[in-house]
Amino acid sequence: MKRISRLNKSVIEHIKLEVHSDKRGKLLSIEQTDTGLPFSPKRSFYLYDVPAGSTRAGHAVNCDQFLIALRGSVHVELQAVDGAKKSWELSKINEGLFVPAMNHITLKGFSDDALIVIYASKAYADTKYFSLEDLKKE
Numbered sequence: 001m002k003r004i005s006r007l008n009k010s011v012i013e014h015i016k017l018e019v020h021s022d023k024r025g026k027l028l029s030i031e032q033t034d035t036g037l038p039f040s041p042k043r044s045f046y047l048y049d050v051p052a053g054s055t056r057a058g059h060a061v062n063c064d065q066f067l068i069a070l071r072g073s074v075h076v077e078l079q080a081v082d083g084a085k086k087s088w089e090l091s092k093i094n095e096g097l098f099v100p101a102m103n104h105i106t107l108k109g110f111s112d113d114a115l116i117v118i119y120a121s122k123a124y125a126d127t128k129y130f131s132l133e134d135l136k137k138e
Helices: 132-137
Strands: 002-007 010-016 019-022 025-028 043-048 056-061 065-071 074-079 085-090 095-099 104-108 115-120
Touching (some): 056 132, 065 074, 085 095
Antiparallel strands (some): 002 010, 019 025, 043 115, 074 085
């Protein structure tokens, strides 16, 4: 695992997942390990058919998330409460971005064929959403 940046007192990590390959094809496994997913997912959801120019997210949540571009690409921007910004382009099926709870993220620049999966550490009913202004108050 490679530590990329510290935003909002949390470590954002770009994680390369192991691909198993042989003559039958390739296999990518998502599991909680020291070199894989840093939490046990309670939920997964997918973003696709996002219209050109649209953005998704634009908030922080009270759970850890792991994002992967299964197909196509997306630009992920994280913004800290002090205004610091960091961005990543996700476009490889075997690379994802671990986003700890309470980090404000925005997804934009979706390619036409983008299929993005997000694994979350909490169920939808237990997830709370926070604007950047909410985070500044804390």
